[in-house]
């Protein structure tokens with residue numbers, strides 16, 4: 419299963435990506451979590467300690483690696499470079515592991531403005547193809563907020579989108595736009611998770627407004643989730659109600 423977690427800014431994408439990764443690793447799945455948000459914070463949502471996180475640098479910024487594998491210095495546009503660079507050793511070399519979750523910091527694709535044929539994108543694309551096609555894992559990608567980047571390549575090998583929404587019309591609007599984009603990208607499964615739920619009315623609002631989506635479940639509003647961020651822990655380890663919600667979400671992902 420290759421899942422991209424998307425949605426409006428601040429709705430809880432990283433919280434879901436990090437805690438779902440931990441939940442599945444606890445159930446003995448091989449889990450690879452990928453941070454594709456330039457404002458990266460997925461590693462801490464998984465609960466990895468700072469010393470471990472500090473070892474990582476975004477793949478897209480590894481100039482020597484990009485040059486070695488593609489034959490061209492990053493920042494070069496046009497010209498000849500290896501389109502299918504060797505990448506199969508990258509996940510082991512440039513990832514950290516915490517509580518059974520393997521974690522990689524992807525960095526961002528160069529903007530596709532001019533159909534960018536640059537070595538950075540060539541390496542990232544080859545890497546994603548390898549991660550999503552060749553490896554037998556649950557892959558969870560934490561995406562940047564919004565829509566603009568969605569077609570850029572990060573989602574090229576994903577087969578499911580989870581759109582996180584909160585009880586609020588703006589996040590529903592983003593969900594609808596993401597669904598349209600997903601259709602264009604030929605991604606069939608576009609699922610919704612409602613977050614920051616305070617009462618039954620919040621659930622009903624989401625069900626009513628997003629009636630044409632499959633809703634996987636609802637994560638409660640829980641001050642312990644905010645607290646976890648303050649103390650540098652994963653909400654998975656702190657919020658019992660969140661763990662219960664993840665069980666429901668996972669059950670519905672499989673049915």
Ligand SMILES: Nc1ncnc2c1ncn2[C@@H]1O[C@H](COP(=O)(O)OP(=O)(O)OP(=O)(O)O)[C@@H](O)[C@H]1O
Pocket residue numbers: 425426427428429430431432433434455562563613614615637638639640641643644645647
């Ligand atoms: N269910 C919840 N209850 C309480 N607080 C929550 C809940 N879910 C997320 N939060 C808090 O909301 C904030 C945003 O969450 P998070 O970083 O997961 O969102 P995001 O969608 O990844 O944001 P961004 O768009 O900036 O990447 C964090 O402070 C987080 O602790």
Ligand SMILES: [Mg+2]
Pocket residue numbers: 431432433455459560
């Ligand atoms: Mg985030």
